[in-house]
Amino acid sequence: MKNVLSIQSHVVYGYAGNKAAVFPMQLLGIDTWALNTVQFSNHTQYGKWKGMVIPKEQIGEIAQGIAEIDALHECDAVLSGYIGAAEQGAEILAVVAKIKALNPNAIYFCDPVMGHPDKGCIVAPGVAEFLRDEAMAQADIIAPNLVELRELTGLPVENFEQAIEAINVILSKGPKRVLVKHLSRVGKDLSQFEMVLANQDGIYHISRPLHEFVGRDPVGVGDLTSGLFLANLLNGKSDLDAFEHTANAVNDVMSITQQSGKYELQIIKARNLIVNPESRYQAVKIG
Ligand SMILES: Nc1ncnc2c1ncn2[C@@H]1O[C@H](COP(=O)(O)OP(=O)(O)O)[C@@H](O)[C@H]1O
Ligand SMILES: Cc1ncc(COP(=O)(O)O)c(C=O)c1O
Ligand SMILES: [Mg+2]
Numbered sequence: 001m002k003n004v005l006s007i008q009s010h011v012v013y014g015y016a017g018n019k020a021a022v023f024p025m026q027l028l029g030i031d032t033w034a035l036n037t038v039q040f041s042n043h044t045q046y047g048k049w050k051g052m053v054i055p056k057e058q059i060g061e062i063a064q065g066i067a068e069i070d071a072l073h074e075c076d077a078v079l080s081g082y083i084g085a086a087e088q089g090a091e092i093l094a095v096v097a098k099i100k101a102l103n104p105n106a107i108y109f110c111d112p113v114m115g116h117p118d119k120g121c122i123v124a125p126g127v128a129e130f131l132r133d134e135a136m137a138q139a140d141i142i143a144p145n146l147v148e149l150r151e152l153t154g155l156p157v158e159n160f161e162q163a164i165e166a167i168n169v170i171l172s173k174g175p176k177r178v179l180v181k182h183l184s185r186v187g188k189d190l191s192q193f194e195m196v197l198a199n200q201d202g203i204y205h206i207s208r209p210l211h212e213f214v215g216r217d218p219v220g221v222g223d224l225t226s227g228l229f230l231a232n233l234l235n236g237k238s239d240l241d242a243f244e245h246t247a248n249a250v251n252d253v254m255s256i257t258q259q260s261g262k263y264e265l266q267i268i269k270a271r272n273l274i275v276n277p278e279s280r281y282q283a284v285k286i287g
Pocket of ligand 3: 113114145222223
């Protein structure tokens with residue numbers, strides 16, 4: 001059994017952060033240790049929420065507690081996502097360093113969740129700078145969306161070619177794999193939902209249908225995507241197989257969510273499809 005320390009938000013109602021990642025990773029057979037950066041009533045794209053950011057000291061203390069029962073070396077990967085306050089950043093990187101010292105094979109997967117001006121995803125001040133200036137260089141895998149790709153590289157990224165250039169810039173800064181979890185407006189076909197995966201061997205592209213949601217699109221898709229991709233890799237899948245399974249499982253969750261007419265991701269309803277997706281979209285090697 002592989003173990004992941006998943007450091008992200010907790011929402012009591014609905015699915016984002018750890019709520020969108022932990023159960024799907026468990027479904028794939030990964031023991032997921034959820035460490036929450038915030039506890040909110042609901043995700044921030046409702047425009048209002050209650051709850052608190054967890055004090056930054058909790059992150060190191062919880063890891064220390066696990067070390068003191070002699071279990072921290074069992075951690076195979078750290079996954080970080082939504083951060084509640086910039087000061088939590090240094091604590092997360094210290095935990096990553098501590099785990100890597102105990103288990104040199106452990107990896108750090110950084111989902112660089114940033115604020116999204118058009119969508120109302122609210123992230124605390126300084127978090128984007130922390131992700132760009134400190135976390136990116138430490139990450140073995142990083143999974144930006146288009147907005148995050150621009151912020152991490154400082155490049156405008158107005159088209160597909162520029163997205164590939166930006167990915168190559170990130171690959172020169174430390175991460176060994178870059179998963180662009182949503183190409184959005186710089187995709188090849190704006191009527192599709194597209195992702196790119198780049199590693200040392202090449203660049204892969206995958207397209208899946210863009211579903212129509214009435215009013216607003218569900219939140220937590222990026223968190224679900226990152227969790228599933230990491231879980232697949234820990235299960236020993238090749239990068240290509242992990243990428244395809246992730247795209248197909250997330251597409252099935254989106255289909256069920258859309259058919260149900262819901263705003264929150266229908267992760268529980270789609271549980272069997274997360275394990276065995278019905279979709280069969282395939283990635284294409286493009287470089
Ligand atoms: N197949 C799909 N059809 C339509 N919308 C989708 C699909 N998959 C994801 N989305 C939407 O696309 C958006 C992706 O958000 P974005 O901020 O670009 O990336 P991320 O969720 O990865 O951080 C979300 O609003 C999500 O609901
Ligand atoms: C509390 C919380 N966690 C995580 C996220 C990230 O969600 P996504 O996967 O859509 O980027 C958001 C976005 O609004 C959020 O409000
Ligand atoms: Mg996101």
